[in-house]
Amino acid sequence: MQRSAASLMRSLHGLFPVYKPPGFTWKNVRDTLQMKLLKELNSIKRCSSSQPLLFLPEGSEGSSGVELAKVVTCVASLPKEIPSLPSLVNHELVKGPAYNWLKIGVGHKLDRLSSGVLVFGIRDGAKLLSSMYENHYTRDYTVCGTFGKATADFTDGGKIIEKTTFNHITRDKLERIIAMIQGSNQKAMLTHSHIDLKSQEAYDLAVQGKLRPKVKTPPLILGMRCLEFSLPDFTLEIQCMHETQQHLRKTIHEIGLELRSTAVCTKVRRTRDGPFTLDSALTHVHWDVDSLCRAIKECKASVEEMYKENIDLFLQNAKAEELLTSDVRSQ
Structure with missing residues (x-):
């Protein structure tokens, strides 16, 4: 069963590594990744939640004779012999693409001539990059x-x-x-x-x-x-x-x-x-939504360990600051 675009978007949260080939900047890699993901999400057929409507003329007698007025009628309530028109409310040419931008952050960068593991954080996962930086991997x-x-x-x-x-x-x-x-x-x-x-x-x-x-x-x-x-x-x-x-x-x-x-x-x-290796890095042929969701799931344990180390580091710094404060007061 094909998942909806909204369901896939909810899964795109976390950190994942990709393989950056030489000759490309990290911005080229990020923009290409973003373009591929948006194209795939927008290609998924949207579910129409609105009831198609049809405007039908209805006659009524007035002082000047018979007057015609347009009455809104649900297509579902019409007889089968009356042809109905498709609803264009959610058509892409009317409403535009559902997704225009994805928040993707980058970890420790690679220059144009370098290659290898490049860590990205997508949506809320971009905030985790600061924790990775503070751990000094x-x-x-x-x-x-x-x-x-x-x-x-x-x-x-x-x-x-x-x-x-x-x-x-x-x-x-x-x-x-x-x-x-x-x-x-x-x-x-x-x-x-x-x-x-x-x-x-x-x-x-x-x-x-x-x-x-x-x-x-x-x-x-x-x-x-x-x-x-x-x-x-x-x-x-x-x-x-x-x-x-x-x-x-x-x-x-x-x-x-x-x-x-x-x-x-x-x-x-x-x-x-840090915890991300070349074996888990996604090559450009795997820059799709399903592969990213799997990679984020596989990296979940590493991210949790990173959080644990970050908390331990915070407690160590707090303890050191407390000891320093007590020494100053004793003097």
Whole structure:
């Protein structure tokens, strides 16, 4: 049984991930998604709730003779032999499309050259994006690079400003530089966490893998490892937070400089954004109402967990503020 457009609209509330291909901005993806959903909702046949009416002439005797007046009559009450006209009250050309706009919010954005998981919130789900932002989730990227040249914008399609040799680079040297970058960022993460590292709270968070800053910080790389190495190309897996895709490209450039060479970034692909992974992301062929409803339902558990973490964070901040206030009063 086909569901009505109003019933489908009631189901479109929540968060869901989509796959953004390279070469498109996040605005292009959002507008295309919105256009497809509105087109599908408006294509569903509307149920006519009004009773079709027919204006029939009726004669009556007056002072000047027989007068004709138009009387409104229900079609259902007319004899079958009298032809009736269809009601055009709810026709699309008369009333217009039922849905003209959908509220769709976007999470942590991807630039035009990047691809991967992009989280959207539809209707009331757009409000949940602020909770996702306040949780300061980590994100995973697969970043590819090529040694031997440097460009003005750190991409392989940018203006070349330098070419260098790279035959002296080995995987061991690359992994040493990766460990150095990871160590310096780990130290910065502990500084921004504002937690006593000798406390039980710090130990519990470290065991759960949740020891991370709870405030906005500069871009931090929490983990990095080499997946593939075949000169001049290499592939890294990077776990980070508060990053931009341009910062990741600049990191590839800096790795090349540390290895006495140069490097450019050839691909940036986000594989995870908080609890949302690439496996659950909808490709463009699945940008329809039914697929979105299923994706929102599948992500419901992740959203509930996000709410729980947000409440825990609020209680931790309230407790810290209360302790700070009591210390000030005691002084």
